[in-house]
Amino acid sequence: MKILEFAKKEKMVTRDFPVVPYEVTEGFRGKPEYSYEKCLGCGACAVACPSNAVTVKKDEERGLSVWKIDYNRCIFCGRCDEVCPTEAISLSKQYVMCVLFDKEDLTVTGEMKLRKCDSCGRYYSTERLYNYVYNKLISAGWDRATIDEKAKHLKFCPDCRREQAINNYVNQMTKRG
């Protein structure tokens, strides 16, 4: 039996798995790790996620934006990692994900304060996202007046912003006659 000769050539290849962890290669796509400190709550990951593992929901009563990943649904494609502007979510090399009894243990949640629109008072974005964009404007190196002018638009929700733009336009037109 030639096959036995072939089998003899190599010694045992079975690994002592749970004791000696299986080594993954560079660039392995494992469990996405979430960093609450870096997260802005922008929701880019939730839009990109093909399997709806990442969700961002508004909790209007508590004024919070609830970011949640459900590892039960995750397919480890790494789209969230690609689109995240602040690297708040990135794939790790971890692949053992077992929980006992409670499926909720396989979820990670982050809650962020929502920001109200200055005009209509409805929640429209997170405080963190507002601050992030504001700081970006400052880092662009404009003077105070320009920054204030530009930041004015940040304080309103998209609906109000649209309304204001129309109003401004109408005002300009009527002034001109």
Add this chain to the structure above:
Amino acid sequence: MEKTEIKGKKFISELGNLFKVEVIRHQPDDQITILVDRNDLPEVVKTLYYKMGGWLSTMVANDEREINGNYAVYYVLSMEGNKMEEGDELPPEEKCWITVKALIPAHDPVYPSVALKVPAAVWYEREARDMMGLIAEGLPDQRRLALSDDFPAGIYPLRKDSIDYREKFAPYDLDKEPDYDFLYPEGEGVMDVPLGPTHITSDEPGHFRLFVDGETIIDADYKLFYVHRGIEKLAENRLDYDQMAFIAERICGICGFAHAVSCIESSENVTGLDVPLRARAIRTICLETERLHSHLLNIGLASEFTGNVTAFLQMFKIREQTMDMAQILTGGRKTYGMILTGGVRRDITDVERKEMNRIMDKVEIEFKECLDGIIDSPNFLKRLKGVGVLNKKIARDFSPVGPNVRGAGFNRDARYDHPFDWYKKVDFKVPVYGDGDVLSRVLVRAGEFLESISIIRQCLDLMPSGPIMVKKPFVEPYSHGVGFVEAPRGEDIHWTMHGNAQKVHRWRVRASTYNNWPSLRFQFRGNSVADAPLIVGSLDPCYSCSERVTVVDVKKQKTKIIQMEDLKKYAITRKDSPLKN
């Protein structure tokens, strides 16, 4: 992309002499769509199939009531030549895809059955009736195919008005799931939607009925489609082209990448998107890596079914290294998550290239030695030779694909017939064995394994530098196209019609094994019951497909259910037949 002559004009003009044919094109140069009257449909498909050397690749039933007020059926034929003898095939410049379209009025959803003239269409037409409610007049087999037997009549899941799209279904909480209790639709508004197509691969249940005379199988029947996952319906009007690839690759646990490429290329082909050459080469490498581990699995299984467990384990030892290759390429043991419209997501570095080459050298030597050890055993040859023979004529009638058809002496291979991606640039042979038995299929797989290694080597060496991704194009609404890939199990076809808002209107998945099932019945005939798992396994669906086998003894009129475990044990030892007593 350079503009070439539209292929297939010759066939169309010949057809035009016989029938009223209107050419409509929404597709790239080697794909052509013709519109015929529904009454001409069987004759047109028959002429294309038998006279002009077409093979039925897929058939799509589509709900186009919002576009033109009709239903439509599309028969997609791959024009390759009859291939019954050597050299009997079309020259490469004439090979193309011809889609025959017929409109079916919404008030009268009936069309004459093509399956009477071209048996390959039988499963497709049964499925069209289940899912879309289009009735093929004269269809020989009137049973349900895809829907379960207790599914309420009159609800056709793939019709556009069968569910309300505004309704969002939350993921189901398993704790709240009611017990299995069908026949509940009572009163108005109750709807039960079994979603999408199924795919016959890993760990899928299927019920086989073998009709035996003593130990010999005289006929067989099977009911599959127990796991209907709803992928086609899921995609409709909801998924965009980036998300589709990730869903498509979940169709199969083994040839996932083939499905993703096929799905993405069905939209890329329509727009004529010029995918960067480097991305094409990487796609080719991943496809071939997938073939490596799939074929090792199947050759291993063939040994296991014949009782050679050592060989099975040795094959898996080699296979583990090809899984490492997949990990280097894509970051996962499976080639998942690599592909988006317009290219691939991950490049290959020089270090990775060298590592791949190192592994491949080792795998190639080990595989040759191991295969030599397996083939050398007379027991193995005796069990495989002359078993599960696929007759050449039956193969021509039913359009099987992959190693199944190549083991029966046809050199059908999508990589060779319709070179896509990087296959135009590499040299490879298509291993063909003419006996049509299980041994031929194993040898085809062994030959392909070595060819795959050679293809990967060529790709790694010749791969140009450059970008790996281009911007997503705008896809014209209601254009449709075919995406095709040679998966390890055979040609894998995705047909997509694009809808508004860059979402999918209709997505038809035809996994490789779908075309292999209808002819399996003929392969069973005349073989011993002990060989049944081997024959099913040689098609390379998952062997759990034959989980439960009912054996019906024709003479004694007795029925007995045998567990897969018993049958497998009998297949290995050939002692203590479970049929006794």
